[in-house]
Amino acid sequence: MSKPLLALALSCAFAAHAAGPSTTFADVARHLQAPPPDARPMMRWWWFGPAVVKSELEREILAMKAGGIGGFEIQPVYPMELDDAARGIRNVPYLSPEFLGAVSFANRTGRANGMRVDMTLASGWPYGGPHVTVGEAAARLRQAVVDVPVGAASFALPAVMSGEQPIAAFVGSGVDPASLKLLQVQAGADGRAAIAPADAPRKVVVYIASRTGQQVKRAALGAEGFVLDHLSRKAVDHHLAAVAEPLMKAFGDAPPYAVFSDSLEVYNTDWTDDFAAEFKRRRGYDIVPHLPTVFTGQGPDAPALRRDWALTQTELVNERYLTPIDDWAKQHGTQFRSQTYGEPAVSLSSNRLVALPEGEGPQFREFSFTRLATSAGHLYGRPVISAETWTWLHSPAFAATPLDMKVEADRMLLQGVNQFIGHGWPYTPPGTIEPGYAFYAAAVFNDHNPWWNVMPQVTGYLTRMSWLMRQGEPANQVAVLLPNDDVYAALVPGKVSLSAEMHTHVTPALTAQILDAGQNLDYTDADAVLALGVRHPVLVLPHVTRLAPEVIDKLAAYVRGGGHIVAVGGAPSLAPGYRDAARVSAAVAAKAKALFASPNVRTVAHDDAVGAALQAVLAPDMKLSAQASDVGFVRRKLRDADIYFIANTSNRPVHAQASFAAVRKTAAWIDPDSGRMTAATLPASLDLAPYESRVLVLADALPSAPAPVAATTEIADLGRDWSLRFPGKAQAQRLAALRSWTDDEATRYFSGVATYEKDVELTAAQLRSSRLVLDFGPGTPLESAPKVPAGMRAMFDSPVREAAQVVVNGRLAGAVWHPPYAVDVTGFLQPGRNRIEVRVANLALNALAGHALPDYRLLSARYGQRFVPQDTALIAPQPAGLLGPVKLLGAGQ
Template sequence: MAQTRAAANSPSLKEVVKAFATPPDDARPMVRWWWFGPSVEKKQLEREILDMKAGGFGGFEIQAVYPMELDDEAKGTHNYPYLSKQFLEHVSFANDKARANKLRVDITLGSGWPYGGPHVTVGDAAGRLRVAVIELPAGNESFALPAIMNGEKLLASFVADGTPKQLDSSKLQLFEPQLLATKSGRAGVKAAVADRVVVCYIASRTGQQVKRAALGAEGFVLDHLSRNAIDHHLKTVAEPLLKAFGKNPPYAVFSDSLEAYGTDWTDDFLAEFQRRRGYDLKPHLPKIESGIGADAAAIRRDWALTQTELANERYLVPVNQWAKAHGTRFRSQTYGEPAVTMSSNKLVDLPEGEGYQFRQFSFTRWATSAGHLYGRSVISAETWTWLHSPAFSATPLDMKVEADRMLLQGVNQFVGHGWPYTPPGTLEPGYAFYAAAVFNTHLPWWNVMPDVNGYLQRMSYLMRQGKPANQVAVFLPTDDVYATLSLGKVSVSAEMGKYVTPELSAQVLDAGHNIDYVDAESIMELGINYPVLILPHVTRLAPAVIAKLNDYVRAGGKIIAVGSKPSLAPGYLNAARISAEVQTASDALFANQDKVSLVSSDSAVGAALKAAVPADMELSAEKENIGFIRRQLTDSDVYFIANTSNRDVTANAAFRSKYKTAYWWNPYDGKISNADVKPTLRLAPYESRVLVLTDTPQNAQQEAKLADATTVVDLSRDWKVQFSEKPQAVNMSSLRSWTEDEATRYFSGIASYTKDLELSAAQLKDSRLTLDFGPGTPLEVTPKVPSGMRAMLDSPVREAAVVFVNGQRAGSVWKPPYQLDISKLLRAGNNRLEIQVANLGLNALAGHALPDYRLLSARYGQRFVPQDTHLIQAQPAGILGAVKLIGAKLQ
């Protein structure tokens, strides 16, 4: 069935089992380490590096951003300019300390984003096509030329009858204005009785400045379509950065998402367009602007395609080559503006996504699909970017909820957003990036961070093993998207969701499949290695691609087209002839009705898919709530399964697998137990599990089948509670939130709950005894906060707890089900329970006035605005549910 996707390593199950129990360090999550100012000092850098390691992070990405405070000798605050000697010394120091502690180091090739800075001249700044409209009343034959400023060039002028409000752009005629005087700034056109409009097209600059720049890194965003601009940036910024690493280069250099807003041009665009597309674009500039005319969409397609080619050849390829030449790798978020495509990811060593949108088009699946196609075994995602705003509101469950959606899309390396460097003595809870969650030791619930990261590490390792095994590919109609793009809005990824709609995605997922994307470029290079290909509303498709589709169908593949058959040439040149070829080839393809079907709408895809191929995971219920992804080993199928909802779900599951034996692999502790091949899934809110189907016997425990659990002891009353940094313990007769007491309303930290428990030998015999904190409380309405993720569930333990029994650590509680098996640590007679409960840093933040950045902004300009500060208020804290020791006799 066509060609094979680029092969990944395909180990046997025996090879994977041992590493699953103790996964390698390179699978640990990383963090983006914000250096504000940059104002850092070596002692604190080393302290934070050691903290990262202790918390289970595997490394960091250095990102220098805006100052947070003014220089202050008394406080030791000094904002060192970006690329200064002091800054580069700190980079070198951080690299040495990280390597000594076996942590990975990445660095952004610039400050803030996108690439740019003071070294970018106006001639190398991001380009755009500017339009100036001039009104020429009847009888007038001279007009003022538009002002051509630094970095600009007049490309072409057009004239037509009418006024600016009554202009038919299809009638604009190209003309050369007659200059009336060399220095007059006026030009002429033949007089006419009617009113006229002159439209001038000018190669200009967007003027965009680097976002969130560090001190000394301010300046224009560079032109990603200009090789000169890229080479100058590498020489001026990247070379000094890499020299700071000495003989130990970073693991990777990084580029954030392409957000060069409004860019659509570069200085030699007309010449490059002529060379690549075979015709002169200048006469067609009005069609690019207006989109009016029968061939305007085709011309827009050619214009946008040319930008992709330039971005690929002049930005992605040279930066990736430069990275290789310097002993490192290029990690790139290759989406946004300029108009890169999904297959542009093949030009970088380490593709990276962003976005938790599992059931709709996402930049994450855009990156993971490219990784699956082009053989990138490690695919990262910027994770937790907008997690539970405002800062310090995020919980460990919030982390898991978003991370699971990333795993379901194929991510196997987390880059947490992020870790704010915080100087000693900063008022708690410390620094925060203007729009992000915080994951450092200033979090009270840092006590469970190793447990959270242990889960993410184990799953990241497992999702790298074997081969991706999605059975359904959705075609990205890039040419159709190109044809819809307009001046200043040239982004393929931003518009693709209009074709790969949420309804289409849901139809595939609910039919029991996961999704990869393909595009015309990947099909031409790699063929198609999926049982089913979906074409969503595709109209523009090259005959060569249709020929590949015919090969795919002849080899056994099946196609489901939505809405229409391909009927148009992708571009402008020879469009009539090529469109006829497309229609003929398309008709021939769709004549094979056994393997090629056409459905009228997205809502019909699910039924067509069920008729085409068996489900990879068939569920009896809860299809919209339970997600999965499969990896294929040489002798096993590995399924990651997650409840993405905030309530308990139950469903019978059947799998498209040839294997006859199943095992549960616990992603939290690495233990293996027996499972049914067709299990009944009973998942708590946001619970996730790993099911392995194989014929290779495993050293597994029998998963206990427990009788109905009963309450052994109700522990809901009479706890002694000691707050950290508080001198006296308090007696809490009934469990309640700390915020109900004035003394602890704004307390952020850890409170230790202690209690003695008497048990008899009979109660311990043949029983599983579980500490049960009760269920969480589902939230029915999503709070009105900026786009982002949060768990729609309030925990009975706000927000995490570590449990000790008789002085020994029993485990942690931070996710549903809020239960912990403590059987092995209990003894007959007296037992001492200690539960160390941690809440949010938000409560401390709510207890004092927020910083006044007025003087900071006066000095440096307003480079940031803290997000959602109006939502800052103390949140419930402590153990809130009914705590019970429940027991069940082992059957």
């Protein structure tokens, strides 16, 4: 076997644990209890400095494995401390032999433990570093305006610095394009240029190819430097040679499963050195005479010109950044995982150029970067679609709970995500005061959290749901055409991003109308329509005015084949771009008129009419009798079954009847936490606790499953007279009533696991129930929460702060970490005396609040201020422990 083929085989070994997507439910059923390991969540592993030691790397890898985490992405970032020989802290330069040795060790150790190992091809983001010369740095077009007085025969040219190049100059009475004419400029040795005198003041407007000056964000030691020009093949190739190749050598003959590119945040970029020549080659005309129009946006041709200018940038980033890196990854036996959104203006269909699309953001009821990635995966045959998850979860660091994790993860699942990349896991040197390091603006999901005791249950849920959402095929019934050309036409210099501005067309109201009509949705775009057609029963056009004639031809064929279109605001009428616009616009209008004459095309004036138009042509995929906006779903279709993941996204219970478009003979519920099945009847009675999720399978045939048994009858009130034992304390406290342990000064700042113990006398008659449940109470919805500047959290105060293991008579009965806060103890109890232990874990935030925060003054003096910890003013002890009520419940007799 050749070396590249051997490398590819090794990189795919992690995936070999599991077969491809199941086509029948019988295959699904075989894996419900123990899903394949490749569906386990991963963690972004921050190496600060980098200052890592192999013993701690190994300890943290083993901790990840024990917690049910399936792998990690190595991400070297800024130093957290100055070198300290006594503590073994030494910041080594990025790509130094010491750093590469650590990478090699982590790869070998991770693989030896059956874990997936990914590597970001940079430090910090976006790609860049000290190897990026000013001539390869991210580029922009800047405008300089020079006032020319009356009668002046010369003027001072704008200063042009390293990395800059004048493109063109114009002269006129102002800066508006109508007043400007192209000016031939000859620079003199004195930095001035001659100009014919005039009897009125004038302005010379000079356009200069410049550099953004952006530096790599959160760079490790030795990785500082310019962000590279993502529109330059030369700059990208240089980066691959200078950074990616040394990294791959550290992996040896066992390359990473994937190499990673974070979200494109190349701020202010909109140019590259050969942009004018590339533009003319692609668009068929010269952009230079139109630069004032592009820059100012003034004049009737500005939108069409800006569309062409922005589209050219998309083509360049596709061809010079995404494609070369994907090709390079394949050549090195790995895969390219890319967050393909941001700036430069990549499109949904840009994701076709990467092996592993990745999203970010839990906004399932509005335009979402996550849905960009999942839609592209559905369209272009990428069955595993990841998302960077929990990026801004419940700030400040160490405030996030397992319930917070579930709330955001469920919203990702509803958008089609089936691989979680947790953000993240901070490496922490041995001996660091607890709770250890945290990334400046993110939650922490490592074993420095006391609630790590339930992490196997959390990851078990995430793994099972991820795996289920890979089975069969996606089954969303509605597609929304992203009007890329309309958005391109509205973009401005310095902010060229389709994803940032798409919300003006794909509004929250539009998304809500589709979801509340009982549907889920994908996005598509003109490139996908041309390449693949339209596969969904209904296509929504959200205020689309610019559309190529050939795309309309595809839509006409789609309608002739039985497809339906719901157009918001009217028919397209304009050419996408500038060249030959009058003729093309006439063709667009004529073709659109013919298309819209079809009875399968409906036009509505506003977003709020979309739902009714959908219901007129498409039965709801899931229809609820009440509270539709609080409940989301996503469906996967197998040959003989349909799997619905259903989630209550609100902090209040939901009670509704649910009916489904899929017609099958039998139905069953799958418990997301255990994989156990119980029988279901249709229409289904949907009783969901706050933030609870369920899985319903409709199938032609199902194995027999027991009927669900509700435990609602109180057998014993256990809310009083517990003993509470803290680690290291010889004497247990007696609690007449349950309350937060932060009420006591001695334990206000305690973060850890405390054990509640109680002996309960039960009779045989009390245990006769077919189901027994230890119920810890319903919890309390929050009307409002303390202001968190970024991110999301569960708007809910739980009765168990924050998670617990339940041990009955010495046997682990289960864990509680999300509503409903109950553990099935059937078979664990006995007549007579029973010992119940509840091992409650709280937040690490309490310990953090108990000591002074680090002073980073000297660190910033040494390395520059590379980070500012987020929301430290919000650090305060949070309620902790078993808060009650606690009851033993049984099924009614």
